[in-house]
Amino acid sequence: xxxxxxxxxxxxxxxxxxxxxxxxxxxxxxxxxxxxxxxxxxxxxxxxxxxxxxxxxxxxxxxxxxxxxxxxxxxxxxxxxxxxxxxxxxxxxxxxxxxxxxxxxxxxxxxxxxxxxxxxxxxxxxxxxxxxxxxxxxxxxxxxxxxxxxxxxxxxxxxxxxxxxxxxxxxxxxxxxxxxxxxxxxxxxxxxxxxxxxxxxxxxxxxxxxxxxxxxxxxxxxxxxxxxxxxxxxxxxxxxxxxxxxxxxxxxxxxxxxxxxxxxxxxxxxxxxxxxxxxxxxxxxxxxxxxxxxxxxxxxxxxxxxxxxxxxxxxxxxxxxxxxxxxxxxxxxxxxxxxxxxxxxxxxxxxxxxxxxxxxxxxxxxxxxxxxxxxxxxxxxxxxxxxxxxxxxxxxxxxxxxxxxxxxxxxxxxxxxxxxxxxxxxxxxxxxxxxxxxxxxxxxxxxxxxxxxxxxxxxxxxxxxxxxxxxxxxxxxxxxxxxxxxxxxxxxxxxxxxxxxxxxxxxxxxxxxxxxxxxxxxxxxxxxxxxxxxxxxxxxxxxxxxxxxxxxxxxxxxxxxxxxxxxxxxxxxxxxxxxxxxxxxxxxxxxxxxxxxxxxxxxxxxxxxxxxxxxxxxxxxxxxxxxxxxxxxxxxxxxxxxxxxxxxxxxxxxxxxxxxxxxxxxxxxxxxxxxxxxxxxxxxxxxxxxxxxxxxxxxxxxxxxxxxxxxxxxxxxxxxxxxxxxxxxxxxxxxxxxxxxxxxxxxxxxxxxxxxxxx
Ligand code: SF4
Numbered sequence: 023x024x025x026x027x028x029x030x031x032x033x034x035x036x037x038x039x040x041x042x043x044x045x046x047x048x049x050x051x052x053x054x055x056x057x058x059x060x061x062x063x064x065x066x067x068x069x070x071x072x073x074x075x076x077x078x079x080x081x082x083x084x085x086x087x088x089x090x091x092x093x094x095x096x097x098x099x100x101x102x103x104x105x106x107x108x109x110x111x112x113x114x115x116x117x118x119x120x121x122x123x124x125x126x127x128x129x130x131x132x133x134x135x136x137x138x139x140x141x142x143x144x145x146x147x148x149x150x151x152x153x154x155x156x157x158x159x160x161x162x163x164x165x166x167x168x169x170x171x172x173x174x175x176x177x178x179x180x181x182x183x184x185x186x187x188x189x190x191x192x193x194x195x196x197x198x199x200x201x202x203x204x205x206x207x208x209x210x211x212x213x214x215x216x217x218x219x220x221x222x223x224x225x226x227x228x229x230x231x232x233x234x235x236x237x238x239x240x241x242x243x244x245x246x247x248x249x250x251x252x253x254x255x256x257x258x259x260x261x262x263x264x265x266x267x268x269x270x271x272x273x274x275x276x277x278x279x280x281x282x283x284x285x286x287x288x289x290x291x292x293x294x295x296x297x298x299x300x301x302x303x304x305x306x307x308x309x310x311x312x313x314x315x316x317x318x319x320x321x322x323x324x325x326x327x328x329x330x331x332x333x334x335x336x337x338x339x340x341x342x343x344x345x346x347x348x349x350x351x352x353x354x355x356x357x358x359x360x361x362x363x364x365x366x367x368x369x370x371x372x373x374x375x376x377x378x379x380x381x382x383x384x385x386x387x388x389x390x391x392x393x394x395x396x397x398x399x400x401x402x403x404x405x406x407x408x409x410x411x412x413x414x415x416x417x418x419x420x421x422x423x424x425x426x427x428x429x430x431x432x433x434x435x436x437x438x439x440x441x442x443x444x445x446x447x448x449x450x451x452x453x454x455x456x457x458x459x460x461x462x463x464x465x466x467x468x469x470x471x472x473x474x475x476x477x478x479x480x481x482x483x484x485x486x487x488x489x490x491x492x493x494x495x496x497x498x499x500x501x502x503x504x505x506x507x508x509x510x511x512x513x514x515x516x517x518x519x520x521x522x523x524x525x526x527x528x529x530x531x532x533x534x535x536x537x538x539x540x541x542x543x544x545x546x547x548x549x550x551x552x553x554x555x556x557x558x559x560x561x562x563x564x565x566x567x568x569x570x571x572x573x574x575x576x577x578x579x580x581x582x583x584x585x586x587x588x589x590x591x592x593x594x595x596x597x598x599x600x601x602x603x604x605x606x607x608x609x610x611x612x613x614x615x616x617x618x619x620x621x622x623x624x625x626x627x628x629x630x631x632x633x634x635x636x637x638x639x640x641x642x643x644x645x646x647x648x649x650x651x652x653x654x655x656x657x658x659x660x661x662x663x664x665x666x667x668x669x670x671x672x673x674x675x676x677x678x679x680x681x682x683x684x685x686x687x688x689x690x691x692x693x694x695x696x697x698x699x700x701x702x703x704x705x706x707x708x709x710x711x712x713x714x715x716x717x718x719x720x721x722x723x724x725x726x727x728x729x730x731x732x733x734x735x736x737x738x739x740x741x742x743x744x745x746x747x748x749x750x751x752x753x754x755x756x757x758x759x760x761x762x763x764x765x766x767x768x769x770x771x772x773x774x775x776x777x778x779x780x781x
Contacts, residue, residue, distance in 0.1 A: 025138060030069050044284040047104050054104065057092035059083050065093050068107055130180040132188040133172055135206065139163040143226055143268055145248075146259045147296065150194070164199050170206050171634075178213055187214065190222040197229040207241055214342040219243065224294070225258070228268050230275040232282070239286045247276070247292045259296070280553065289403040339598040381554075384409045409695035412534055413636035416541040416627050419516050437470045438613050441518035443535050446478040453758035457505045457524040458500075464613070471613055476503045476514060515542055519619060520612050524605070539633055540626035545619050548610050555633075562626040564608040567601045690772070691737065697769035702723045721769075724761060728770050 035046045043061035046053050056064070062082065063075055070078070072092055076085055084092075098104040109443075139161050144151065151732055152159030174189070181187050189210055191203050203223075210219055221243040221678070238245065249272060250256040257267025280287040384407060442457055461473050506514065521539035523546065536556055539546050546563040548556075555562040610618050701722060727737045738761075764770045 027069060028639070029109050030107055031065055032067055032107050033109050034105060036064070045105070046190065049106050049108050050102070050104055052104070054098075056093065057094075059087050060094055063088060063091050064095055064105065067099075067105060075708045102129075117541065127180055128183045131184045131186075132190065133173055133177045133508060134190040134192055135173060136194075137165045137170070137196045137202055138194040139599070140198055140229060141195040141226070142198060142262065144261060144263045146261065149304075157685050160194065165202055167202055167205050170202060171209060174206060174210050174213065179218075184217075186218040186220060188220040188222060190224075191225050195226050195229065196223055197225055197234065199236070200234060201227070204237060207237060211241070213414060217609065222246070224248070225273050227266065229242050232278070235282050238279075238290070239283050245291045246294050247272070247291055248296070250296050251433065291442075330416055336762065365627065370507050376728055379411050408642070409636055410639060410642045412537060412539045412633045413639035414541045415636055416543075419542045419544070420629075423516050424628065427513045431510075431513055431519055433472070437472050438520070439518045439524060440471065440473045440613075441514055441519045441539075442522045442524060444475065444524060444745075457522060457605060460602050460609060461500070461607055464609055468613065469499075472499055472501060474501045474514060474518070476501060476506055476511065480506055494718050515539060515544065518544055520544065521546045522605070522609070537630060540636070541630040543620075543623035543627040545612055545622040545626060547605065547612070556629070558625075558629070561622070562629045563622060564612075566604045566608065600760060690733050691728050691770050693725055693770055694768055697725045697728065697764065700769055701729075721764065724764055725769060728764075734772075 033048045035048070037044050043056050043058055044053050044063070045056050045064060049075070059079075059082075063079055066075055066078065072089070075088055075092065079088055095105055099106060139150070139158060140163070141148070141150065141160050144160075148160075149157050150160050176185055189206070193199075196203060209219065213571075219241075221241050222245075223238075223243055224246045225248070227245075227247045227249070236245070241511075248260070250260060253269040256269040256272075260268050262268060266300070276287075276291075279291075302676055425435060427433075428439075433439065457473075465471060465473075476524075501519070503510075503514070515538065518539075521536070521544045523536050536548050540556065540562065545568060546557065548563065549566050557565050559565040612622075627657065723741065726739060727740050761770075765772060
């Protein structure tokens with residue numbers, strides 16, 4: 023009947039926004055934007071025949087449209103496992119009562135205190151505004167200290183197994199109950215002794231005073247500040263009871279906090295930005311990205327630095343290796359488009375060159391960049407965008423080395439070791455499961471194999487897995503070694519026979535781990551969906567297709583008997599993962615055939631030597647650097663002035679000629695209102711690449727001169743006259759730089775016909 027019919031439908035939920043239609047696919051945990059026809063017919067997929075669909079939806083769509091929609095659904099279903107009708111048949115609780123008891127007795131890590139249900143603001147969209155069914159409204163409930171004290175005592179008693187605890191303050195606006203918060207901090211610091219406490223607070227930042235700032239700084243509070251963007255965006259919704267915007271107050275308060283401790287400000291604050299109409303993904307992609315980006319730059323916030331992978335250590339070492347100081351290199355990896363756009367814009371606006379390690383990132387950056395340029399960035403010079411792959415040094419691992427490594431790690435000699443590296447977090451933590459599942463199948467019939475799982479485990483994710491595996495037959499054949507240091511990591515590589523990267527992309531950890539294994543002649547199994555070219559299937563390694571791990575709660579319970587909230591997290595993050603069947607197939611091949619391992623390992627090493635040779639990579643950097651130098655008269659100037667510093671009177675003509683490449687010496691220069699304002703505040707502090715750079719007073723002198731003198735050569739002459747002869751020598755190389763800086767920052771503008779404006 024009806025229930026049976028429901029079970030045949032795809033396990034999905036649908037929703038629409040003003041412009042688009044979406045399907046949430048429960049089994050893969052993905053949200054997919056679909057066409058209207060797909061949206062309308064998808065519920066019938068697998069329930070009625072296509073002929074019946076023609077009849078049912080014929081009044082709305084043509085036969086062709088329906089067929090096309092149907093094919094799209096079918097393809098997504100067979101290729102990616104989307105829109106399947108796997109419905110859970112039952113939900114079982116994964117832990118028995120005793121384990122639950124133990125868990126809550128000893129392993130409670132965090133406490134969140136809702137210190138008040140009142141707020142001083144009345145943001146229109148607030149979930150506590152009283153307009154949402156099932157949500158409480160603002161009210162005058164305030165937590166008393168004895169309640170908080172008992173909660174903190176509880177945390178103390180039940181966190182014996184935790185190496186740190188976290189205490190968060192939430193509201194309403196928690197600072198309405200600031201006295202209580204201070205008491206809590208004092209009390210907790212007293213009773214927890216040396217166990218670290220991580221404090222967090224979500225706040226609207228309107229009620230800050232010096233004392234509160236001090237408490238935050240002294241106790242290393244991490245803050246989540248609600249700020250929706252520039253005044254116009256923010257004040258539209260975030261208002262007080264009298265409908266007055268809260269932006270000005272927050273801006274002032276943040277400045278106060280910043281002044282007190284710029285370091286704290288830079289590291290401990292995150293902003294929670296709510297995008298509400300009229301801003302949405304569509305218009306955010308161009309104009310508002312820029313607004314937001316500028317805005318957050320003004321607030322000295324890096325809005326981009328923690329998206330994706332930021333480990334640039336190989337770039338640093340490459341630069342070091344080459345003996346050159348490259349001016350600006352930025353590596354970006356862009357996992358999500360919306361973030362990508364913010365990221366890209368912010369990066370593009372600040373740097374002369376962008377370097378990415380993957381071709382698809384390159385394409386993405388270019389697309390977004392062109393889009394931005396078209397819309398609003400005219401006048402800006404384009405940074406160079408290059409794909410420069412990673413450089414990895416090959417290292418022969420002969421059998422002696424392998425023996426030594428195994429000896430040092432107390433691993434037996436006569437077994438096949440499979441090394442897997444996964445970073446454990448809620449996104450990629452689940453990558454391990456297809457591998458474990460595959461390994462369970464293989465290990466049933468093979469005693470002499472060992473799977474070593476390493477990688478970083480910030481969240482204590484592995485504890486549960488370890489407990490489970492140790493208690494099962496498999497326990498003896500799986501070794502969990504999370505968070506090993508660099509030397510141990512290299513030892514592990516040396517000790518291994520096969521490397522597997524079970525993530526859904528070869529670029530986990532920027533693909534470096536895969537490359538490193540290949541560089542040591544270890545055959546690799548990985549997903550390669552991103553044209554990296556690392557793996558030539560069957561020759562330099564094995565490529566595994568993405569697949570879908572069908573979700574069954576029973577299977578999760580059996581395989582991954584983690585603590586309840588972790589299972590929940592797994593279910594939430596379970597997405598498309600790599601294909602279990604193929605992992606089994608390739609692992610068995612490599613385990614059984616030692617000479618195949620050797621052949622593939624050798625070819626892999628050969629590939630790395632040819633394509634990821636550090637010396638060649640350094641050449642690419644050098645090339646880029648020299649291009650940059652040619653293009654930038656500014657950099658040219660600095661270099662040539664340095665080279666010529668010995669000659670006593672060579673500098674003035676040189677300076678003039680270099681700078682004139684960009685602005686002619688007789689080009690009129692005008693101070694802008696921004697320049698004027700800067701001159702009045704005398705506050706020349708900017709942030710460059712997260713370093714605080716205080717510009718010397720010369721900037722102010724230049725701006726001051728620009729008020730009365732009218733062209734470049736006059737400014738230079740006057741500056742030289744102003745300084746004493748000793749100073750002049752040191753000053754000169756910087757004059758041009760600072761003049762250019764003023765122009766670039768919009769503090770001075772040259773006359774329209776000068777090259778910089780035409781550019
Ligand atoms: S600051 Fe937060 S709690 Fe207060 S009204 Fe605004 S959204 Fe609601």
